[in-house]
Amino acid sequence: MTEPVLSPDPVSDDLAALPPLGRSRQIMDALARYIQARNLQPGDRLPPERELTAALKVGRSSIREVVSQLSALGIVEARIGSGTYLLRQISAETIYMPLSLSADGLAEALLMTLEVRRGIEIEASIAAARRRTPEDMARMQEALEEMERTHHREGGSGKADFAFHMTVYDAAHNPLFRQLLEQMRDIFERFWDRPFDRPDFAARSFPYHRTLFNAICAGDTAAAAEETRKILDVVEEDIRNMRP
Amino acid sequence: MTEPVLSPDPVSDDLAALPPLGRSRQIMDALARYIQARNLQPGDRLPPERELTAALKVGRSSIREVVSQLSALGIVEARIGSGTYLLRQISAETIYMPLSLSADGLAEALLMTLEVRRGIEIEASIAAARRRTPEDMARMQEALEEMERTHHREGGSGKADFAFHMTVYDAAHNPLFRQLLEQMRDIFERFWDRPFDRPDFAARSFPYHRTLFNAICAGDTAAAAEETRKILDVVEEDIRNMRP
DNA sequence: CGACTCAAATTGGTCTGACCTATTACCAAT
DNA sequence: ATTGGTAATAGGTCAGACCAATTTGAGTCG
Structure with missing residues (x-):
């Protein structure tokens, strides 16, 4: 053409x-x-x-x-x-923040990265608890219920988990959270076969999702932080049990 | 040659x-x-x-x-x-984690970035409170005292503040914290004329540094998180008062 | 001897044009 | 309608030339 x-x-x-x-x-x-x-x-x-x-x-x-x-x-x-x-949005005003990291082994690198990610996720949850709107709550609830519907299935729960967390990030009303955590999850999954799809992992982590949802809706920043920490602790446990 | x-x-x-x-x-x-x-x-x-x-x-x-x-x-x-x-270390095993962000204005971008940075800094403080060694404590104390000696002076306190926080990051025993926060501070200061060198800023923020130091030494993760949050809140306030 | 001047060498930045390989599009033959 | 092959398209690499900024150093002047 x-x-x-x-x-x-x-x-x-x-x-x-x-x-x-x-x-x-x-x-x-x-x-x-x-x-x-x-x-x-x-x-x-x-x-x-x-x-x-x-x-x-x-x-x-x-x-x-x-x-x-x-x-x-x-x-x-x-x-x-x-x-x-x-691959992603771009504008003339975009600021680039390239970070590089070196680690001895993969599990090592993932654990170190997870610790950083935990800090960001917790802060995002706190911000969400402060700034969530009724529309945010509706979106989170929808994603949560979809997640609860599919958490027992083999392959689908990973996407549902991902979708729920994205609604949380959006509720923080700081687009950086979604951008950063989306990219961090991308990078994570590039080096790690997503345990989200493993039923036992989903079973252990998903109860906290509803309590997180409740905390955010209640505007309880401390509880939101705590529930997020619990979710990430499950992930950490899973990485430690990995070791190929 | x-x-x-x-x-x-x-x-x-x-x-x-x-x-x-x-x-x-x-x-x-x-x-x-x-x-x-x-x-x-x-x-x-x-x-x-x-x-x-x-x-x-x-x-x-x-x-x-x-x-x-x-x-x-x-x-x-x-x-x-x-x-x-x-500019910085590199090896064949280095993982690159490029992040991009778009914001309406500079202050907006800085505030959004700061919120992320706060999450990371708090997690670093918590890790430091958990994992600090006697040697870490000695290094932190030395940097803290240097900071207290120079906080009233015009230009030097910025470097001292920087040095102290670096010792905290190192005490976390997760090199990622230092790498990331060092780079984030670099980026920050590229867009912002360091308020660390302004005496009023140093005066407001530095009392929290000793309480943070005490919390980390005591292994009190909750207090370490709280003091770090206070320090970052001063920075946030300063950005909000900026507006060129 | 020191400081200054200026030209040459060095080095990254850009352009052009050529050729390679992988992918895609299209058209003919079955 | 499917298949198969060919041409057009697109990114990847290379070579050579030239530009612009910096650095170097020899030469000169004070």
Whole structure:
């Protein structure tokens, strides 16, 4: 189809003259605006590099540089022969906070990571208990009941657990919680075959979900923190029993 | 000087034949091993791209790609005309956890970030109260007294505050805490002119540092969490009063 | 001897064009 | 309708040239 890039895109004009500072950041912002202007959503394919080259008026090397950086940041995924796909939202105002960690072993790394994640999850629960709206409560209740319906089944409870926690994060009304914890869970599951799908794990952890839900609805920050801690303790126990 | 790369570096041989999967990750690992083998420390300059090209047996584009990714991940900083410098440790086993966040304004972003940071800091304090050793206590006490000596001075108290908190993170005996919080503080201060150096800020926050120290030494996890929360609340207040 | 000047070497940044490989799309033959 | 193969498409790599900023060092002047 080779849809012609019709927008003059004022950004590209600016770019032509500026070598001073952080050009790659400028190109990244231009690309972000380009994506925003076309309202591309996660999952969508962005234009081929050679087309972006023409649209943003920069060499293909420069395009590849920023795409490569976005790929390293987990914003974008390049599939050879197919195209480059958007993985998560991006805007020119996006702040990137790359963290790196080194650990001796996998279980070690997971336990250390879990300790950090526990801190974040607890704070999210506290924020949720403070700021949840009636709509949040309705969404959480729905997800909770779906979880209770499926917790005995083999494969489905993982997704339900995930969905419930997402509603909690959203109830905190700080989008960072969802972003961070979603990404942390992604990373977690990349190195760990999700125990959420193992019935015994679900059985041990899911009672706390309703008490957490009740605490958040009651606005009881201390109880919300405590129930979240219990849930994460089950996860920790499971990691310790792992050891491949 | 053009120091010849004398090590055959078995890594590069592997690379020559492998196009299948994640080549850039492989090159990154090879580069990490290369850095490890030479024992390069943060601040050191790594070999020029053209030299790495020869050493790792890949085109300059590929080298630039991974260096660009490492730059985006905050591992490395390229200074045009000077060289590329190592910012933090790296190894072939390093796990990258890039996070991105979008917010309406800077203060908004800082507050959201601070809420996350608070969760991590509190968990670090709890871990410290559980796992601190006598040596940790000695180090914390020394840093605390240095902080109390300098808290009235104009510029020095920021560094002392930083140093004290680092000893707390270390006392948690989970290196992730130090890594993450160090990086988060870096990012924070990139967008915020450190209030630590403002005397009124130091005056309001530093009393809690001794109570925190006492709680950690006593192994009182609840008190350690509480005092940490108070310190972060002062920071939050300061951000709210900022508004440029 | 010290400090300054300026040119050359060094180094990262960009562009171009070529070629490779994997994927996708399309069209013809069965 | 299914299959099979071919062309177009897209990202990945390489090579060479050139640019711009920095660093280095020789040479010069005070």
